[in-house]
Amino acid sequence: MPELPDVEVYKQYIDATSLHQKISSVSVRDSRIARNFNGSQMDEWLKGKTLEKTARHGKHLFILAGDDVWMMWHFGMTGAVRYLKKERKNADYERVTFYFDNKYRLSYDARRMLGGIQRIEGPEDFIREKGLGIDALDPALDLDRARELLAGKRAMAKSTLMKQETIAGIGNIYSDEILFQARIHPETSMDHLDAKEFSTLFKTMKAVLKKAVDIRAEPSDMPATWITPRRQPGKPCPRGCGSRIQKKKVSGRSAYFCPACQEKK
DNA sequence: ACGCTTCCCTGGAGGC
DNA sequence: TGCCTCCAGGGAAGCG
Structure with missing residues (x-):
């Protein structure tokens, strides 16, 4: 149940595994997670770019791709992140996948669809609009x-x-x-x-x-x-x-x- | 302003 | 073995 500590751990995990690696493609396996973009848009936006940095505010994680594409990742109750190379036997919960040139991938996992990924202008705008403390x-x-x-x-x-x-x-x-x-x-x-x-x-x-x-x-x-x-x-x-x-x-x-x-x- | 309920969503647990 | 209901708790939204 991702709260502040869990999301901070996810952030550190992404920082340690996924930053500065060229993205080859993005696959949206379940469009319900994609809050304000369609199946192919994220791929178009991120292909050839790298994840540059992350930030966290409360239970919200922010990821910058390239120099201008900010994403907000929210995990609901069952969300998690995984950095993998091998295929998984049961990848049912792998909802959005970011493939890198090095054959590894960063997966947004979620059993229940209570979280989501959203493209945003930037963390500060999002925090203000959301009214987060x-x-x-x-x-x-x-x-x-x-x-x-x-x-x-x-x-x-x-x-x-x-x-x-x-x-x-x-x-x-x-x-x-x-x-x-x-x-x-x-x-x-x-x-x-x-x-x-x-x-x-x-x-x-x-x-x-x-x-x-x-x-x-x-x-x-x-x-x-x-x-x-x-x-x-x-x-x-x-x-x-x-x-x-x-x-x-x-x-x-x-x-x-x-x-x-x-x-x- | 605050608490309560309902809804979303999926799977596990327990009753019958 | 299966059907049913409840519960888990991240949130949003509506009501009193």
């Missing part, structure tokens, strides 16, 4: 700035963290992780947090996202005290408090938390 790991987002954006909001902490128009990059999984580590109940209203709790929430948000990027968002490498790899109701609290993980719908999403560590206030 500041990226959660942007150094310019410090405690003061976070307070301006979040403090005093009456909405629940979980939905506030997940609101892309406020801060971009946090989804269901990482909002649960941040709230678990900060010991805040997902239904706590932002304006119920005192200064210390808010500061803890802010620092925890940064720490969790950074750590997740460090371990390449790999659940099996997450610390034993994290709740993410143990998102099942009834499992013991990973902090070892003796209580059990609870599941509850919060603003339309499944929230997992420890009712003892994250007391509702």
